Amino acid sequence: MSRLLTHPHIRDVTVAAILHALSDPLRIGIVNELLKSRRGMNCTETALRLKRPMAKSTCSQHYRILREAGVIASERKGVDLSSRVRAAELEGRFPGLLDSVLQAYRKEASAAARTKRQP
Amino acid sequence: MSRLLTHPHIRDVTVAAILHALSDPLRIGIVNELLKSRRGMNCTETALRLKRPMAKSTCSQHYRILREAGVIASERKGVDLSSRVRAAELEGRFPGLLDSVLQAYRKEASAAARTKRQP
DNA sequence: CGCTTAGTTCGGTAGTATTGAACTATAGCA
């Protein structure tokens, strides 16, 4: 399994792949949670934090896409897989990109929450 | 025709849709050219500038996706359709987002060009 | 070893993207 966790070299990471990986509401939510936690997190915990139940296989696939796009790195920690955002590497390669995307996402999310409270 | 050009209100534009629209190399290339030209451009001219021949339908669809995502605005100018990036509006809604994406794209593109010259 | 937990892979279904071919819209000109 571990040998199947492919992490592209930061030089091989493309803008298109990153944007595609983040263009799914669930995946950008995952990245947001991973960044907030500031430590590795597994699939179950992420789904819990997102308050968005999903099948294990679905979660696994989303993590795979994020991983193959170079957005996150995963490693085995005992029984579970711990993932973290490759923030520093990405910042080095594409300065400001991840930040502005996440900032936009958070702005949108908080606006949506506001609208929900007072419809 | 013209009545079929749907432009979402800037408030309805989502991060996911923008990122998806820009996650295609061709589409982000189109946006880049539109920004460089600083004026409206039609499909044929864009394809010409990108040095990437493509079917009319393909071009049309890419423009539609960009348009429906709220990235560009199009209007009829005689025979052709003139499109421009909704840069100011996007900047107001998601500050820095478009800029950093385009900056990343340009960095990647120039790096690729360099590699090509000295393989 | 068997049992539990965490992820991955597989197979099928549903929705979306992409493309060439056919169609529509506009302009120019006799």
Add this chain to the structure above:
DNA sequence: TGCTATAGTTCAATACTACCGAACTAAGCG
């Protein structure tokens, strides 16, 4: 008016991707 050329759109078929349940693999613990 009609004819013709040019620019985009729509259509139908194919290809891709998301999603899920079920079966499989990996690691820890008794």
